[in-house]
Amino acid sequence: MFTNVLRYLEPEQLKKIEEIKFPVNFAKGETIFKQGAPLTHVIVINKGLLKVYLEDKELHSIIIRLIKSGEIVGGPGFHTDYRHHFSLTALEDTEAFFIDVMQFENCILENSTFAIKFIAYLNRGHIGLFNKLRVFEHKHMNGRMASTLLYLSEQIYEADEFETELSRQDIADMSAMTKESSIRIIKNFKDSSIIECNNNYFKLLNKEHLINIMENG
Amino acid sequence: MFTNVLRYLEPEQLKKIEEIKFPVNFAKGETIFKQGAPLTHVIVINKGLLKVYLEDKELHSIIIRLIKSGEIVGGPGFHTDYRHHFSLTALEDTEAFFIDVMQFENCILENSTFAIKFIAYLNRGHIGLFNKLRVFEHKHMNGRMASTLLYLSEQIYEADEFETELSRQDIADMSAMTKESSIRIIKNFKDSSIIECNNNYFKLLNKEHLINIMENG
DNA sequence: AAAAATTATTGACATATCTCAATATTTTTT
DNA sequence: AAAAAATATTGAGATATGTCAATAATTTTT
Known part of the structure; x- marks a missing residue:
């Protein structure tokens, strides 16, 4: 079916x-x-x-x-x-x-x-x-990355923690930035305890904060 | 009809x-x-x-x-x-x-x-x-502005010269940049004799060049 | 026609993001 | 298990673009 x-x-x-x-x-x-x-x-x-x-x-x-x-x-x-x-x-x-x-x-x-x-x-x-266009145009890198992580968590893996097959380049291509920038921002989010991340394992620790970054930053 | x-x-x-x-x-x-x-x-x-x-x-x-x-x-x-x-x-x-x-x-x-x-x-x-997304993401400002001017000429006014009701802010909003940047690029194109422009009057003088800018930079 | 409001222009400056290059890590192949 | 390849990470430096503020030119209102 x-x-x-x-x-x-x-x-x-x-x-x-x-x-x-x-x-x-x-x-x-x-x-x-x-x-x-x-x-x-x-x-x-x-x-x-x-x-x-x-x-x-x-x-x-x-x-x-x-x-x-x-x-x-x-x-x-x-x-x-x-x-x-x-x-x-x-x-x-x-x-x-x-x-x-x-x-x-x-x-x-x-x-x-x-x-x-x-x-x-x-x-x-x-x-x-339309939403993709809005996100790509108006957000700074942090906002675009937050949007990508929330998309993966909510729409794709349907869990706060997930193991992904996406490379850092893929994550960058989803967020309209270079792979170097994607790596740096993921590191920042980690250092700020917004997410946990080891290699391909991600865990969203503070969704409210991520949503806030997506919408305002 | x-x-x-x-x-x-x-x-x-x-x-x-x-x-x-x-x-x-x-x-x-x-x-x-x-x-x-x-x-x-x-x-x-x-x-x-x-x-x-x-x-x-x-x-x-x-x-x-x-x-x-x-x-x-x-x-x-x-x-x-x-x-x-x-x-x-x-x-x-x-x-x-x-x-x-x-x-x-x-x-x-x-x-x-x-x-x-x-x-x-x-x-x-x-x-x-899709094309809009591609243009917005991958081009530098010159390419995006070239794309906008070609769109206006070919799709909208269907002429190499046209008088438009679009403000500089509108042209900027079509090209994913600030109005200041749009003004500067239009000036550059004018100085390079790629276009003619007085207020709301535009004339595309060198379309091949514009297409080249749109596609390569 | 004068005044007010909006829009356009220019310049100086700040900064977010990319580029490039070196190194480290992980994955794949032998 | 070693070697090779691919991917990830970090740092330093360059630059494209945005921000802000001042002035000029249009357009609209009175």
Whole structure:
């Protein structure tokens, strides 16, 4: 049973999707698709954790968000240019199902309730991007890092302490700064007893303080 | 006749929308809606120019894009929280039509081709936001300003020279910098004969150079 | 037409953040 | 287990950009 927008499909549609979907596995570090590549399938993540990121001419990349198991990944190439506009890479070993994008389109055409639910899903993504833009533009580094740590704790690992596969560079790419800066700020937060951190282990000790830094600093 | 996504409606649907829509006029500087306010209507711009911007706790605002006549404005509050997630203000005197959002929803439910076209419209917006994020994050000020000037010339005024109602603060808010910085960079571009500029008159003299600045620095 | 208010411009200065380079640590490969 | 590679850490220095304050130019109001 799907936990994402596909759960709004009619039983016959669901059966059809179940029939045509096929599994693909990815090891940690492997890329599911690259920005610019053709968009041929919608992908459902059965297990794993992935990063969605924008690349530009330079080496630099911006991690927009992470994708957890259960989530569906389409992309704004759907019904525009049928290209991927971001890259998707596995942070942990990942099991994915591929669904032909034309079959997905049929579901929308045949089922207007599903179409509306899909629009709602797109809009939630849009709201997320607005928030990302706000955070990236208006906060100093401390605020951006606080925002990233709270995101990881609340949205991704759903715990105050967690062990992550994200590198310091990844954390920096989520926070719009260099890896050196991310390291320095994590150290500052540690020294101020706002967090505990050893290598890939993080524990948020003072969430109120982090929220305050995110909002005011 | 609509030039936006509404042109894909069936004749009877179009008739219905024409019946229920009502006009509202706004003077330069007036706000159509504010971020946080309830989303009750979809708006079609008949005449004018508007700025779409994000606000945050502080004074600061980020202009995401401009809206020209013919365009439709909904917002990601549709089928999520029914709130506006950005503010919309007239830069020029504006004529708008308001369409009840529930009637708009009916159009999607009744007409799956329209639903798909609306999804395509949302996705183009999503791609635009990705590009904005990329520009905001990776360019130095010169690159961001070049990007803004090219956007105004190519997407908005559709001419190499134009007279704008945008203030220096607006141009700064489109380019993720302070107004002082925007003034300094415009001056630099003038001194380098890349543009001509007197008050609100702009002329792009060397587009290739601007594109180069946008892409490489 | 004068006064007031807003917006634009310039300069001096402060500082947050990046860059680069050296070293340390951890992970992967042999 | 040793060697190699990748990632993380720290420090010193450079610089792009923001802040603040003073002045100039427009625009709006009276």
